[in-house]
Amino acid sequence: MTKKENQLLLSMIVAVDNNYLMGSDLGGLPWSGIERDKIHFRKYVEGKTLITGRKTFEEMKGWFQSHHTPYVLTQKSDYQATDDAFVFNTIEDAISVAEQKGVDEMVVCGGAEIYRLALKYSSKIIMTILDSYFKAQGKPKYFPSIEELRTLGFKEYKREKFMPSDQNQISMSIIWLNRDCNKI
Numbered sequence: 001m002t003k004k005e006n007q008l009l010l011s012m013i014v015a016v017d018n019n020y021l022m023g024s025d026l027g028g029l030p031w032s033g034i035e036r037d038k039i040h041f042r043k044y045v046e047g048k049t050l051i052t053g054r055k056t057f058e059e060m061k062g063w064f065q066s067h068h069t070p071y072v073l074t075q076k077s078d079y080q081a082t083d084d085a086f087v088f089n090t091i092e093d094a095i096s097v098a099e100q101k102g103v104d105e106m107v108v109c110g111g112a113e114i115y116r117l118a119l120k121y122s123s124k125i126i127m128t129i130l131d132s133y134f135k136a137q138g139k140p141k142y143f144p145s146i147e148e149l150r151t152l153g154f155k156e157y158k159r160e161k162f163m164p165s166d167q168n169q170i171s172m173s174i175i176w177l178n179r180d181c182n183k184i
């Protein structure tokens with residue numbers, strides 16, 4: 001997959017455990033209090049256009065700041081979003097509008113359904129792997145494994161390891177992957 005100069009970069013940011021668990025049908029993260037990952041997330045998405053599924057958007061309600069541009073995906077035709085979010089019924093429409101506005105990078109912030117939809121258009125993934133096994137409340141939702149991502153052409157180009165500290169009680173790694181793309 002190659003990326004043209006003026007094409008939008010669609011990236012995905014996600015946190016998973018050692019089984020690639022990332023959430024559940026009942027909502028909420030399977031873990032809490034991993035401040036190191038929150039700092040990383042906030043820093044990466046600062047000032048960017050962010051796209052979420054309607055469920056994740058509602059979990060994040062009130063979190064968005066004036067420097068974020070939130071896009072929300074829903075199948076509802078009459079969805080009234082808060083946080084000045086732009087509402088879309090297809091990811092293709094969201095990408096097209098962002099491209100028309102000259103947005104450089106749009107970051108997919110989950111959840112599982114939207115990661116799945118966005119995967120074929122994405123050329124960059126920033127994945128936090130928490131070095132532990134968590135249990136989801138409800139039906140677990142998973143992100144594709146590194147092995148699956150490799151078969152889709154993603155290659156790791158950077159890895160940061162964090163030993164346990166007061167900001168992350170368990171060790172964790174942040175793994176940066178991309179597919180052929182000229183604008184990382």
Ligand SMILES: NC(=O)c1ccc[n+]([C@@H]2O[C@H](COP(=O)([O-])OP(=O)(O)OC[C@H]3O[C@@H](n4cnc5c(N)ncnc54)[C@H](OP(=O)(O)O)[C@@H]3O)[C@@H](O)[C@H]2O)c1
Nearest residue numbers: 015023024027028053054055056074075110111112113114
């Ligand atoms: N670990 C992480 O990094 C991370 C990040 C984000 C979220 N999460 C977790 O992920 C879980 C939520 O994920 P989820 O998969 O249940 O929900 P989600 O992806 O956040 O949202 C799903 C909603 O998106 C809309 N949607 C789905 N497919 C669509 C399509 N083809 N076109 C238009 N809209 C579409 C639908 O909204 P309507 O029902 O309104 O039609 C659907 O109910 C939670 O546990 C959350 O905490 C984890």
